[in-house]
Every structure is written in structure tokens, then in C-alpha cells.
Amino acid sequence: MTAQARRQRDHAERERLIIAAARELAESDGWEGVTTRRLAERVEYSQPVLYTHFAGKDAIMAAVALQGFAELADELRTRSGLAAVAAAYLDFAERSPALYDAMFSRAVDLPFATDETPPALRDGFDQLRRVVGAGEAGDDVLTEVLWSALHGLVTLTRGRRLPRELQEQRLARLVEMFTR
Amino acid sequence: MTAQARRQRDHAERERLIIAAARELAESDGWEGVTTRRLAERVEYSQPVLYTHFAGKDAIMAAVALQGFAELADELRTRSGLAAVAAAYLDFAERSPALYDAMFSRAVDLPFATDETPPALRDGFDQLRRVVGAGEAGDDVLTEVLWSALHGLVTLTRGRRLPRELQEQRLARLVEMFTR
DNA sequence: GCAGCAGATCTAGCACTGCTAGCACACTGG
DNA sequence: CCAGTGTGCTAGCAGTGCTAGATCTGCTGC
Numbered sequence: 001m002t003a004q005a006r007r008q009r010d011h012a013e014r015e016r017l018i019i020a021a022a023r024e025l026a027e028s029d030g031w032e033g034v035t036t037r038r039l040a041e042r043v044e045y046s047q048p049v050l051y052t053h054f055a056g057k058d059a060i061m062a063a064v065a066l067q068g069f070a071e072l073a074d075e076l077r078t079r080s081g082l083a084a085v086a087a088a089y090l091d092f093a094e095r096s097p098a099l100y101d102a103m104f105s106r107a108v109d110l111p112f113a114t115d116e117t118p119p120a121l122r123d124g125f126d127q128l129r130r131v132v133g134a135g136e137a138g139d140d141v142l143t144e145v146l147w148s149a150l151h152g153l154v155t156l157t158r159g160r161r162l163p164r165e166l167q168e169q170r171l172a173r174l175v176e177m178f179t180r
Numbered sequence: 181m182t183a184q185a186r187r188q189r190d191h192a193e194r195e196r197l198i199i200a201a202a203r204e205l206a207e208s209d210g211w212e213g214v215t216t217r218r219l220a221e222r223v224e225y226s227q228p229v230l231y232t233h234f235a236g237k238d239a240i241m242a243a244v245a246l247q248g249f250a251e252l253a254d255e256l257r258t259r260s261g262l263a264a265v266a267a268a269y270l271d272f273a274e275r276s277p278a279l280y281d282a283m284f285s286r287a288v289d290l291p292f293a294t295d296e297t298p299p300a301l302r303d304g305f306d307q308l309r310r311v312v313g314a315g316e317a318g319d320d321v322l323t324e325v326l327w328s329a330l331h332g333l334v335t336l337t338r339g340r341r342l343p344r345e346l347q348e349q350r351l352a353r354l355v356e357m358f359t360r
Numbered sequence: 361g362c363a364g365c366a367g368a369t370c371t372a373g374c375a376c377t378g379c380t381a382g383c384a385c386a387c388t389g390g
Numbered sequence: 391c392c393a394g395t396g397t398g399c400t401a402g403c404a405g406t407g408c409t410a411g412a413t414c415t416g417c418t419g420c
Contacts, residue, residue, distance in 0.1 A: 007396095007397090035376085035377065035378080036377080036378060036379075037376090037377085037378095045398075045399095046398065046399055046400080047378085047379080047380095048379085048380075048381095048398070048399070048400095049397090049398065049399090050379095051378095051379070051380080052397080052398085056378070056379075057378065057379095104336070104339065104341060105285075105335070105339065107339065112339075112340050112341045112342075113340070113341065113342060113343045140346075141346055141349045141350055141353055142353055144336075144342055144346070144350055145329065145333075145350050145353050145354050145357075147332070147336065147342075148329050148332030148333040148336055148342070148350070149325065149328050149329035149332055150332065151332040151335065151336055152327070152328030152329055152330065152331035152332030152333075152335070153325075153328040153332075155285070155331065155332070155335060156284070156324075156327065156328055156331055159284065159285065159287065159292075160292050160293070161284060161292045161293065162292075162293060162324055162327075162328070163293045166320075166321055166324070169321045170321055170324055170325050170328070173321055173322055173325050174325050177325075177357045177358070178357070180360070187367095187368090215405085215406065215407080216406080216407060216408075217405090217406085217407095225369080225370090226369065226370050226371080227370095227407085227408080227409095228369070228370070228371095228408085228409075228410095229368090229369065229370090230408095231407095231408070231409080232368080232369090236407070236408075237407065237408090
């Protein structure tokens with residue numbers, strides 16, 4: 001029994017290791033640089049081991065994304081006011097681009113906007129809703145618009161479609177529009 | 181001379197063919213479904229022929245994107261008013277998802293937001309600026325915010341992060357914020 | 361009209377990707 | 391100490407973008 005328990009514990013520990021390694025690798029080389037071989041080498045196992053933990057590369061990205069949802073929600077929760085929360089959102093995306101990609105850009109097999117949506121993800125959305133104007137009808141729509149604008153700023157900037165320079169001004173304008 | 185001229189003409193013609201085939205293939209199977217082999221088969225040549233026209237797959241995507249910029253700018257130009265232009269933008273993205281991806285989401289080797297930015301791309305941005313409120317200082321920033329919001333709506337919806345259903349309401353809210 | 365050259369095109373292959381089948385080993389329980 | 395289970399490995403499949411070298415076509419000058 002203890003042997004089996006230890007095995008389970010080791011298994012879970014190795015799973016954390018894989019997720020952490022994938023995240024680091026993605027953050028330094030981008031997700032296209034995260035190959036099963038490089039990842040396996042990093043955790044000092046052979047590739048097939050990865051598949052005893054995850055169904056495939058997509059599932060690994062989903063696991064990393066899930067971590068990100070929790071972290072983002074936590075960071076947003078500590079701020080009060082629309083300006084601070086929105087700035088924290090952009091800052092998060094800037095600080096952890098690969099993590100942000102896994103969460104919001106990459107095609108990943110997670111149930112969004114349904115009943116089985118992960119709590120952490122729902123939590124992050126709630127943080128946005130909190131500062132948009134509480135309680136009124138149609139708030140979800142307004143929150144979604146805010147989210148879209150923030151997400152657009154992030155992706156257009158990262159994709160070099162928008163220069164990084166004036167981002168503060170854009171954020172200020174956006175916040176202004178939502179506070180009137 | 182005529183022989184060489186004809187050869188150049190044929191070459192240009194085949195290049196158009198490749199771009200069209202890539203676009204069709206991407207629109208039906210997504211860009212990850214556009215492989216050099218499938219593309220070559222479609223135009224009835226071998227893969228290496230593609231490399232006499234383009235430096236690589238990225239360059240092919242860039243060529244397709246360039247077409248898209250021109251088409252989008254044309255469509256936006258025919259509308260008047262913020263609501264109509266914004267709706268046309270979303271409609272374009274909805275109708276040609278792969279084209280839109282090449283233009284705004286995929287990592288593509290095109291000079292954005294610099295002096296050598298393709299005229300067609302600059303033109304599209306000008307169409308947005310036209311309806312945001314003409315002439316005033318800081319209009320570029322405001323236009324960029326609008327663009328970001330539209331882009332965010334497109335990508336979050338396509339990535340299944342937002343359900344498609346309430347898109348008209350989101351658009352209406354967004355337009356409302358920009359018209360006050 | 362023909363020889364020879366030049367350039368365009370193809371076949372074959374490289375190094376890589378995600379993923380999997382099947383074997384070997386080590387560790388567990390008796 | 392032995393049987394059996396289950397874990398992890400080696401090797402390989404089918405596919406990717408891209409390229410080197412041979413081949414073959416068609417033009418050019420005699």
C-alpha cells in the first residue's frame with residue numbers, strides 16, 4: 001500500500017515537473033520551441049513518459065494554461081479599480097507571454113464559456129466584471145468588451161502589429177471610456 | 181526576348197495560382213493544413229517549385245495576407261459611420277477566418293507600423309481612423325483602441341473563449357462607447 | 361536544321377515534428 | 391528466491407519545411 005502510495009506521489013511530482021519544464025521552455029523559446037523531445041530531455045525521461053501523464057502536447061499546454069488562469073485571477077484580485085485591474089492584466093501578459101498564449105491564443109482543449117469552465121478561469125472573468133460596474137443587467141456583455149479590448153491590445157502588440165510604445169496611452173483611453 | 185517575356189508572364193501567373201491555392205486550402209483546412217506538399221499537389225507541381233517563388237511557407241502566408249489587407253480596406257471604404265465599418269470588420273473576419281489569421285494573428289514577416297508598412301495595410305487603418313472622429317490629436321491612439329477591441333472580439337470568439345451568440349450586443353456596446 | 365548550352369523542374373533525402381508499438385528491466389508481493 | 395506486474399526504454403511511423411543534385415526540356419547561335 002505504501003509502495004503504491006509512493007508511486008502515486010512520485011507520479012504527481014513528476015507531472016508538476018513536466019508542467020514547470022514546459023512552461024519554462026515555452027517562456028524562453030515560445031511554444032513552437034517546446035517539442036516532446038526537448039521537454040523529455042529537460043525532465044530527464046524519454047518522450048513516451050510524457051504520454052503516461054498527458055494525452056499529448058495540447059494537454060500539456062492546457063495544464064500550463066490552467067496554472068496561468070489561477071495566477072492571473074489572483075493578481076487581478078489584489079487590485080481595486082478599473083485602471084489598476086486593466087493595467088495588471090496587460091502587465092501579466094507582458095511578463096508571461098507564453099503563458100498568456102496558452103491561456104488565450106493557442107488552440108487548446110479546454111471548455112470555455114460553458115458549465116464546465118474551470119473555476120480559475122471563471123474567477124478571472126469575475127475580477128474583470130467586478131471593476132466594470134457591479135450588478136447591472138448587461139454587465140457580462142460590457143465585461144466581454146473590456147476583455148476583448150485588453151486581449152486585442154496584448155495580441156496586436158505582441159504580433160508587432162502595434163508598436164509597444166504608446167501602450168500606456170491606449171490603456172488610459174480605454175479606461176476612460178469605461179469609467180464614464 | 182519574347183520567349184523570356186512569356187516565361188516571366190508564366191512565372192507571375194503561376195505565382196498567383198500558388199497564392200490562390202494557399203488561400204483556398206487555408207480557408208478550408210486552416211493554415212496548419214497548408215503543407216508544402218499539399219499545396220504543390222494542388223498547383224500540380226513539385227514542392228521545390230514553391231521555393232522559386234517564395235522564400236518559404238511564411239512568405240506565402242504574407243502574400244496571402246497582403247491580398248487580404250487590400251480587400252479589407254476596400255470593404256471598409258464602402259461603409260460610412262462607425263457602426264457600419266465596425267460591423268464590416270467583424271463580418272470580414274467571420275467570412276475569411278484564415279485570411280484574417282494570416283493578416284493579424286499569424287507570425288508573418290511583414291513590416292507593420294513602420295515606414296515600409298504596405299499601403300494596403302495603412303489604408304485599412306485609415307478607414308478605421310476615418311470613423312473614429314477626424315482630425316483631432318490623439319486620434320491614432322483612439323483608433324488603435326478601437327482596432328484592438330475589434331481584434332479581441334474576433335480572436336476570442338474564434339478561439340472559443342467567447343460564445344458567438346452575443347456578438348451583436350458586444351458590437352453595439354462598443355460602438356456606443358465610441359460615439360459618445 | 362542541328363549541336364550545345366542554360367535554365368527550369370523533379371526525385372530523393374535531411375533533420376525535425378508528434379506520437380506509439382513492443383521489448384526489457386526492476387521492483388513488488390508471496 | 392521466484393513469479394508477476396507494471397513502468398520506462400529503444401526504435402520506428404508518418405508527417406513537416408526545406409534543399410542538393412540529377413535530369414530533362416527548350417531556346418540560341420552556327
